[in-house]
Structure formats: structure tokens, C-alpha cells
Amino acid sequence: MLASTITVPTLIPRIGDGGPRHLEGWRALPTLPAVLFRFLGVVANPGSSDPQLVELIWTDPALLARAMAAVHASPATRNLPVTQLRVAIASLGRERLRHLAYTTPLLRSVEPMRAGFHSATFWERSLLCACACEAVAHQLGLPAPAQYYVAGLFHDIGYLRVLQEKPAALRAVIEQWTARQGDRLEIEAEVFGMDHCRLGAELAAQLQLPAWLREAIERHHSPAPDSDRILRITSIGSAFCSYKGVDFFPARTLSPSLREREMKEIIRCLLPELPEGSASELLAGMKETIAPVRNWISGMLVELQPAATKEIPGYSAGYQAKTVSAGRT
Numbered sequence: 001m002l003a004s005t006i007t008v009p010t011l012i013p014r015i016g017d018g019g020p021r022h023l024e025g026w027r028a029l030p031t032l033p034a035v036l037f038r039f040l041g042v043v044a045n046p047g048s049s050d051p052q053l054v055e056l057i058w059t060d061p062a063l064l065a066r067a068m069a070a071v072h073a074s075p076a077t078r079n080l081p082v083t084q085l086r087v088a089i090a091s092l093g094r095e096r097l098r099h100l101a102y103t104t105p106l107l108r109s110v111e112p113m114r115a116g117f118h119s120a121t122f123w124e125r126s127l128l129c130a131c132a133c134e135a136v137a138h139q140l141g142l143p144a145p146a147q148y149y150v151a152g153l154f155h156d157i158g159y160l161r162v163l164q165e166k167p168a169a170l171r172a173v174i175e176q177w178t179a180r181q182g183d184r185l186e187i188e189a190e191v192f193g194m195d196h197c198r199l200g201a202e203l204a205a206q207l208q209l210p211a212w213l214r215e216a217i218e219r220h221h222s223p224a225p226d227s228d229r230i231l232r233i234t235s236i237g238s239a240f241c242s243y244k245g246v247d248f249f250p251a252r253t254l255s256p257s258l259r260e261r262e263m264k265e266i267i268r269c270l271l272p273e274l275p276e277g278s279a280s281e282l283l284a285g286m287k288e289t290i291a292p293v294r295n296w297i298s299g300m301l302v303e304l305q306p307a308a309t310k311e312i313p314g315y316s317a318g319y320q321a322k323t324v325s326a327g328r329t
């Protein structure tokens with residue numbers, strides 16, 4: 001049986017294409033001041049390159065959503081494969097990227113912007129999930145690992161709306177979940193009005209994100225062994241972040257060995273095509289991938305250093321994944 005973090009038996013209604021009225025004004029997702037200030041610094045630095053700008057955009061759901069919208073606005077690149085997305089974003093040009101930087105709203109927060117607080121946790125979780133999903137795709141030798149990265153980056157965008165509009169409600173959910181053994185999505189639905197998966201699905205529809213991405217956002221807490229592979233790997237990435245303690249919710253299983261066993265079981269359940277023993281290899285690959293990224297995130301959150309002084313680990317150097325045979329991929 002899968003861990004409670006992903007076995008949520010929810011029937012989440014699909015939403016219409018028009019987008020609900022209460023989401024008006026959410027055409028631009030907000031981001032952290034730390035991320036936006038770093039991005040503004042890179043934009044303003046004449047010595048920085050377009051690939052440096054794109055690498056920073058690539059780490060943030062709000063900036064990437066806006067860049068994707070700009071790329072998809074052109075008929076020539078409307079249906080561009082995700083593998084070509086970075087090049088397409090770079091080709092938007094410095095002026096358009098500068099405009100994007102100046103018009104991306106800040107995530108309002110009553111908390112200090114440092115590690116361990118909710119808005120920072122959201123950003124760290126999104127980025128680590130993205131890197132973990134991409135690492136799994138690399139290890140399985142899947143085509144277009146960037147697609148898995150993007151799904152991981154966006155999977156929890158429903159929380160952005162909560163963080164922006166009612167951060168106290170998130171605290172209330174965490175307290176209720178800690179006090180009683182309820183289903184976290186059900187508690188969210190009671191407190192937020194709908195859970196973060198459904199909130200995220202509505203945002204994704206409004207932002208006109210592609211269908212495969214909406215599925216990962218909407219159903220990452222209710223995957224099945226025969227679900228779409230992007231959804232299954234996004235669920236693994238999400239569970240991996242919780243396993244590593246990057247979550248709004250405290251872990252219910254305190255023993256590290258038990259948590260590791262649960263994580264491997266999730267991998268085995270969601271990737272039944274893997275040969276025996278591969279779950280350990282996949283998990284090791286995810287851990288190896290995120291270690292330098294976590295250090296980079298800590299640097300971003302504790303200080304606003306001069307722009308473009310740090311490279312994002314795992315991108316410029318290139319992640320060298322070991323291959324795990326997946327039987328059918």
C-alpha cells in the first residue's frame with residue numbers, strides 16, 4: 001500500500017475551459033522576492049547571457065509560466081515540444097525577458113523569506129520535485145526529461161493561491177492535520193474551499209498550460225500504477241520531497257529507515273515495470289541530484305547576492321545520470 005501522502009482517493013471534478021470567475025486576476029503567478037530580485041539583477045547585468053536568464057526562469061513556476069505563455073502566444077511556437085522550450089525562451093530576447101521580470105508579481109508574505117517558512121518551502125519543494133522528476137526520467141532513459149522537470153516544478157501551484165490570498169488558512173490546515181489523523185486534501189477542501197490539486201488545476205486551465213501538465217497538477221496525489229507516466233513520476237517526485245522533509249506538513253513517520261522503506265515502496269508501486277532492486281538505485285540518483293540544488297536554494301534564501309555570481313548546479317555542469325533499465329519505457 002502506498003504512503004498516505006499519495007493515496008488520496010479523491011474524485012476531482014474537471015473544470016471548464018473558460019476558467020472560473022473567482023480566479024480572475026491570476027493571469028500571472030507570483031514569485032518570491034529572493035527569486036525575482038536575483039532575476040532582475042541578471043536582467044540588468046549587461047555581462048549576463050541569455051542562457052543565464054533562461055536558467056533562472058527555469059527554476060521558478062511563476063517566471064516559467066509567464067515565459068511559456070509568451071512562447072505559446074506565437075502561432076509558430078504554439079505547439080512547441082518541451083525539449084525546445086529553453087531555446088524558445090532565450091529567443092524571446094532580452095527586452096521581452098526584462099518586461100517579464102518587471103511584470104511578475106511578488107508573493108506577498110507575512111513571514112521572513114528564509115528556509116523553513118511556507119512561501120520558501122513552496123519554492124524549494126517545487127524546484128526539488130522538478131529536479132527529482134528529471135533525475136528519474138534520466139535514469140530510466142525516457143525521452144524529453146525536461147517534460148518531467150516542468151511537471152515537477154508546477155505540481156503544487158495550487159498552494160500559490162493559498163499563500164498569496166490566505167496564508168493563515170494554510171497554517172490552519174497544517175494544525176488540523178497535525179492534531180487529527182485526517183486526509184490532508186479533505187482538510188484543505190474544508191478550510192480552503194477546495195484542495196490544492198483542484199486549485200492548481202483551475203490555475204493551470206486559466207494559464208492555458210498543456211493537458212499533460214494539468215494532469216500532473218490535478219492528480220499527483222491520486223496516481224495509479226497504470227496512470228500516465230508523467231503523472232506517476234510527478235507523484236514520486238512529490239513524495240520524495242516529503243520524504244526529504246521539504247513539505248508544509250510534518251512527517252508522520254519519524255523513523256528514517258521506515259520513511260526510506262515507504263519511499264521505495266512508492267517507487268515500486270508506481271513503476272511496476274522496474275526490475276527488482278531498481279528502486280534503491282532510483283532513490284540514490286534522486287538524492288545525488290538534489291544535494292547541490294538544496295545548497296543553491298539555501299544560498300538564494302539567506303542572502304541576496306550580486307546577480308549572476310552563482311551557477312545553478314546540475315544545469316551548466318549537466319547531470320550525468322546512471323541508467324536503470326525499465327523494461328518498457
Ligand SMILES: [Fe+2]
Nearest residue numbers: 155156220238
Ligand atoms: Fe501536492
